[in-house]
Amino acid sequence: MRTFQKTMISASLAIAALASPLAMTNARAAGTLTVALHQDPGNWDPIATFLVAWGAVGGQVFDGLIMRTPDMKLVPGLATKWEFLDKNSKIRFTLRPNVKFHNGEPFDAEAVKFTFDRLLGDEGKKGPQQSNYAAIDKVVVVNPLTVDMYLKSPDPVLLTKLAGYGAMIVPPKYIKEKGSEYFGMNPVGTGPFKFTEYKPKVSLSFARNPDYWGGAPKVDSLVYRFIAEPATQAAELQAGRVDVANQVPLAMLETLKKDPKLAVVSMDGPVALALRYNTSRGIMKDREVRKALIMAVDRDAIIKTILLGQAKPIASFQGELSFGYDPALKPLPFNPAQAKAMLAKAGVKPGTQVQLDFRGPDSNFREVSQAVAAYLQGVGIQVSLKPYETNVLLNDIIPNGKTGEMWQNQWGGWTFDYDNTAYSMYYTKQRWNPFDDDAKLNALLHTQRNSWDQAERQKTLREIGRYVADQALEMPLYSLNTVYGVNKRARNLALPADGRFRFVEATVE
16 A cells, blocks of 8 residues: 555656646636547446446546545545444445435435445346445435445445445436436436536537535536547547547657657556456366466566556556555566476477457557467467457456457456455356356455455455466466556646546646
8 A cells, every 4th residue: 555655646746747826726717628538338327337437437427425535545425424333234324415416306315225226136237336235235214314234244345335336326216217228328426527418439528517515626528538549549639639548558658758738647556457268178277288378478578568667567466556465476487498398298289279359449458469479379379369349358258258268357456455356357157257166266255255354354365366376367467557648738637546537626728
């Protein structure tokens, strides 16, 4: 956490350098802030998503009971306070008074109950968020401004989860009248910006909410433009048609830095990348083969030459900011000679074919995939690269177990706790675990998830990391820096490491 705080301070200084005394003293500044986003999640219902791209938008239109600041602190949101009661089996929330949804409907205890009934019920089963809140038994209304949340089991990450994604509070009357499908295309929340227009694959627009309980935004409007290609994001940034780009080609960072109108902000981020293995077939059934493939790839060189140092190598599917990170766990060394010998011992013949599936629009990872293929060819493995449209890979190929022998898995780790990643990746029949069924791993995951004791959880999470590395269920690659390209006309952006924007104080010239 100390490292995270240090990077956030650096990021804050970088952002502060973009602020002028005039902007800092402006109570109100008109204008439109335009943000380039790499992906259109296609649905704005909080229970329908797991994507960082949704998180980059969700905080503008929705609020949770609890909120998280850019430096990761949990602060009151739609709840002004909360307390654990009855031996931590119940959380009592006191709600913020005089708050309304964008459609005029009042926010109250019934809205909170409706939100969690929906999330934990049949509607929630249709999306990926329900499992994150499995510890919640029910929400009971005490009075219009008080609710009790009863827990079936401990969840040491629950308060963080209540600050995002599936736990965002939604309007009961609006959803009952319009239906979930309409709500997903026309979101209504209590947040600082009101939805005005959604053009799928093109843009999403908002107007400031002048009645926002936390203070109205400074800008009049906010526009997200969906631009999948990082090079196009950079070009639009240079042309002044976007103010914030959330993905730019790393090769262009130095060029952007030299442009007097632009700035580059880089900080440690939560996103980790790995090549997951399809352990159900072919050579990937053999643990020693999986380890040999890891040792055949020089990940340090990939970080240096392709990612230009904007990442760190990892030994488990998490970065240094994650609770559960084990600094003693080191990546397997790059040793192609030993890898070749291990493959020969396992009976893998030179020329053996495997398929690597990846997100096609991700130009940086396309280069990484090509490098991995070249390294594996060096030990006799022929890799065919198969790009997919991102939503197809995430919503069809992986969950339905239709992958090749390896596939790109990129995980945001939004709770900054290894539980979220590890449970989703390794627990039997989870959405992101189409192949593995390991009773020991399930037991470890269950143990840490059902304890409030953070020291014991830290110990168990590290044991999970070591076990997964020993079983070589994936090829850990690196954790990425969070990098933004910014037009200096945009100020007071408070850019977060996890990409979950909230532009209440932002201004544009």
